[in-house]
Amino acid sequence: MKEERYFYVPDASHQNELPKEEAQHALRVLRMQAGDEMFLMDGCGTFYQAEISAASTKHCLYNIRQTLSQKKTWNGRIHLAIAPTKMMDRMEWMTEKCTEIGFDELTFLRCQFSERTTIRTDRIEKIVVGAVKQSRKAWKPIVNELTKFSDFIHTPREGRKFIAHCYDEIDRADLFQTLQQTPQEEDVTILIGPEGDFSIEEVREAISQGYESITLGSSRLRTETAGLMAVAMAQLSKRNV
Structure with missing residues (x-):
């Protein structure tokens, strides 16, 4: 053949x-x-x-x-917003794998504890296109420019919004369990912080803007692993069987 x-x-x-x-x-x-x-x-x-x-x-x-x-294989929109790591190859790997799994939009965040303050979106675009062709996805994810954390969370967005963090003093729900109880067609935005996590002030600011405090599980994950895990959880909860 x-x-x-x-x-x-x-x-x-x-x-x-x-x-x-x-x-x-x-x-x-x-x-x-x-x-x-x-x-x-x-x-x-x-x-x-x-x-x-x-x-x-x-x-x-x-x-x-x-x-x-083509018919989309998942419902709603999945938007990952993540602080890029110092070593950009880790973000490139994550972008490729998230595209293969399936998501709709990617935004890189500039946070208080960010290790990287610039990115080459043209290079990220090429990686996305390559992964779209390899995995034969009919929809290409949107890649946005690096955005200030505060600007991002103050921009109105449809659907449910989540911020993942590791602060024990702030109550956190399990993301996957929460997504399973969310209507499949509802849009989802998930924020992932830098290696040093979001600052606690950033977490509280996001919550004040309607973001829900969540955990990705008991393991402490690297930034790129957390991003991939978040997309995989959203994809599993929204896929068309």
């Missing part, structure tokens, strides 16, 4: 040429030629069965043969 090749093409139905990087991969790496079949994904819920109509050194033109609308 011939392997199906997937390419990310935003606005695929209104184009007839692969983006530059996708064209290079198709022509130079995969050695595809005119007449070869491929599948396009627009990141907004649709796949397209297409055929290469013309191929040159730098350009790859296509004709769409069939439009394939």
Whole structure:
């Protein structure tokens, strides 16, 4: 059976040429030629069965043969907001795995105890696109710029909002149990702090803005593990069986 090749093409139905990087991969790496079949994904819920109509050194033109609308495999929206670690490769790994599992939006937070205050969203975008193609997700997660914690929590958001932390003096509910009691179609936003945790003032400020205090379990997790765990819990509670 011939392997199906997937390419990310935003606005695929209104184009007839692969983006530059996708064209290079198709022509130079995969050695595809005119007449070869491929599948396009627009990141907004649709796949397209297409055929290469013309191929040159730098350009790859296509004709769409069939439009394939996809059904989302989970309900509601899952938004992870997380403080990036000093070693960015750990955040990149987490982003890749969260995309493979399935979520809708990623925001990086600048917090009081943050070790990193800058990120390259262009690099994160490339990792997301690669993971979307590998896992064949019909929806590409939105990647936002680094945002101040206070600005983020004061922005109105739909659905339930949670902040994970390790302060024993503040009551915490179990995230997974709480999500299981939440309507599947309700949006979910989950905040994960830096390695030194959020400051207790940040936790209290978030709670004052409607965020619910939660724990991810009895283990003390690294930031990237906590982010992955939060997305996995949300995905399990919202998946379409």
